[in-house]
Amino acid sequence: MKKTNYFAWFIFILGIFYFFLPLFATLEFSLRMKKGVYSLEAFRVAFQDPKFYQNFGYSLMWAVLTIVFSLLLVVPTAYWVHWKLQKIRPVVEFITLMPFVTPAVVLVFGLIRLYGKPPLNLTPTPIPLIAGYIVLSFPYMYRSVDSGLRAIDIRTLTEAALSMGAGWGTIISQVIFPNIRVAILSGVFLTFAIVMGEFTFASLLSWPAFGPYMEEIGSMRAYTPQALSLVSFALTWTSMMIMQRLGRGAKGEEQVAVAH
Amino acid sequence: MAFLEINNVSKSFGKTVAVKDFNLKVEKGELVSFLGPSGCGKTTTLRMVAGFEVPSSGEIIIDGKDVTYEPPNRRPVGMVFQSYALFPNMNVAANIGFGLKIAKRPQEEINQRVTEMLELIHMPGYGNRYPHQLSGGQQQRVALARALAMHPQVLLLDEPLSALDAKIRVSLRGEIRAIQRELGITTVYVTHDQEEALSISDRVVVMNNAQIEQIGPPFEIYNFPQTEFVAQFVGTLNAVNAEVVDPKAKILKFEGQQVQTAFSLDKLHPGDKVMIAIRPERLSFASQERKANILKGKVQNITFLGAIVRIQVGIGSISFYMDTFNNPYLALPKIGEEVEITCSAEAVLALKERRESQEV
Numbered sequence: 001m002k003k004t005n006y007f008a009w010f011i012f013i014l015g016i017f018y019f020f021l022p023l024f025a026t027l028e029f030s031l032r033m034k035k036g037v038y039s040l041e042a043f044r045v046a047f048q049d050p051k052f053y054q055n056f057g058y059s060l061m062w063a064v065l066t067i068v069f070s071l072l073l074v075v076p077t078a079y080w081v082h083w084k085l086q087k088i089r090p091v092v093e094f095i096t097l098m099p100f101v102t103p104a105v106v107l108v109f110g111l112i113r114l115y116g117k118p119p120l121n122l123t124p125t126p127i128p129l130i131a132g133y134i135v136l137s138f139p140y141m142y143r144s145v146d147s148g149l150r151a152i153d154i155r156t157l158t159e160a161a162l163s164m165g166a167g168w169g170t171i172i173s174q175v176i177f178p179n180i181r182v183a184i185l186s187g188v189f190l191t192f193a194i195v196m197g198e199f200t201f202a203s204l205l206s207w208p209a210f211g212p213y214m215e216e217i218g219s220m221r222a223y224t225p226q227a228l229s230l231v232s233f234a235l236t237w238t239s240m241m242i243m244q245r246l247g248r249g250a251k252g253e254e255q256v257a258v259a260h
Numbered sequence: 261m262a263f264l265e266i267n268n269v270s271k272s273f274g275k276t277v278a279v280k281d282f283n284l285k286v287e288k289g290e291l292v293s294f295l296g297p298s299g300c301g302k303t304t305t306l307r308m309v310a311g312f313e314v315p316s317s318g319e320i321i322i323d324g325k326d327v328t329y330e331p332p333n334r335r336p337v338g339m340v341f342q343s344y345a346l347f348p349n350m351n352v353a354a355n356i357g358f359g360l361k362i363a364k365r366p367q368e369e370i371n372q373r374v375t376e377m378l379e380l381i382h383m384p385g386y387g388n389r390y391p392h393q394l395s396g397g398q399q400q401r402v403a404l405a406r407a408l409a410m411h412p413q414v415l416l417l418d419e420p421l422s423a424l425d426a427k428i429r430v431s432l433r434g435e436i437r438a439i440q441r442e443l444g445i446t447t448v449y450v451t452h453d454q455e456e457a458l459s460i461s462d463r464v465v466v467m468n469n470a471q472i473e474q475i476g477p478p479f480e481i482y483n484f485p486q487t488e489f490v491a492q493f494v495g496t497l498n499a500v501n502a503e504v505v506d507p508k509a510k511i512l513k514f515e516g517q518q519v520q521t522a523f524s525l526d527k528l529h530p531g532d533k534v535m536i537a538i539r540p541e542r543l544s545f546a547s548q549e550r551k552a553n554i555l556k557g558k559v560q561n562i563t564f565l566g567a568i569v570r571i572q573v574g575i576g577s578i579s580f581y582m583d584t585f586n587n588p589y590l591a592l593p594k595i596g597e598e599v600e601i602t603c604s605a606e607a608v609l610a611l612k613e614r615r616e617s618q619e620v
Binding site: 167 | 310311312331332333334335337338339341343345346347348349358359362363403406407410416
């Protein structure tokens, strides 16, 4: 007969409490906007504010732009590192881990100092913001793509495609990309979640975004910011769930494992 | 003029010489195998023909056109890889039609060609399956069809059967040869399996240490190896250092026993050392009728190998292997029994290279 491991269950329940208790407290607080009764008033107020949609829309746009340019940069780089430049892999990995050791505020000040004056005054454009977000997403995007590339035989697939007359664009778009789709989607959703809640870059570069909006609301109101925090959490969780779902349903990498 | 020419090709990776002064001319429709141990340079040579490696020196010519520096996607070659390399995201039909799609051929032509190729590999009706739904042998047949779909001028196969089990290997190599003959396509086949190379090829290129040891038809490679390496690598061989006794009478001596060879010893003198080699299947027990080239020894071991029985006979300090066909009524000696074995003078090969140590 299987023995119940009470200690394991105790640790698990403790973890659940540690994680969900603050969320529950936030939810409970957000529902107390009307005196004496629980209501969704805080959510109604949050969703009725036109600035909410404006800032959310901006963050959505920054996220999409970050994802597009990040993919254009990371996928060919990771592919090339796997295909021809194995020796520089540790260097690339180190670079992609930089955002973990360099605080966002340092990065953004570096960007402002470098690109906030002639000859390359880019701060009036969203380029430094997107570039900063791309750097922030490096650890997630590069790691995801890298693990996807490790799962398939890049070299042989590339050579097979080359021997059939394919060029580099075709190889990346039709052979490599579809076979690391799940890995790419992981990177995409992680990047999406990070950009949607990011505060430092958007605030210091003075661009409207969901993060600074939440901070602004938080300094003026009591209940609405809690509601917005929960919306932000829900967004991140939805991204994670989609990622999990896609990962479970995808056949691409399973096929590779069988074929090679 | 040969269809595929590899002229004075060498390739180095840093200080390591992978291929040294490789010369080969392959006729149209011919199947040539590169045979050799791991690291001998056979795959590197194939990859240079495919365009995946650029030679350090020399030239590669296909149908009169110098392709030495042409990128792989502009060469008229099709390649089959050991690991199949089918695109996992595409079904069988899409895999086979991939090259034609890249070449922007009309969809109708692609469909027709895919159907033809599926029939050629005896897999009609498999077009909608994905690689992970196929066995290893089926995947490799699809890989072959994919390489052939583009009508390449040269087909390159890099150890295509190595990942398959023994039975499928044998049947698939027959299929590959039949398809190659049917299409009359010039083919280069890399393998480290001597049986595969001998059974499938018009000619075999035996390689060792980045160089060609011998080029010839399988029959010649097996029966008349020109170097010790070829003799040892292709088939089982009894090789021993011998001393020339009488060059004119072609008499040699080892372990105090004399043998006669049919090969010329004119350039040698009495007392010179030479290596002789005898295939196990050329030896038999001496009888009343066969009294020439008799070697006396003691039976050391008897191994049953199915179709043949291998008998190990100790002659002085060395061991000789003798193969005899198995039959249920075969009278075998006992281990330790004194026996006399013999072979014809033609079976005693005098090889170019000599060596110091004696071994079988």
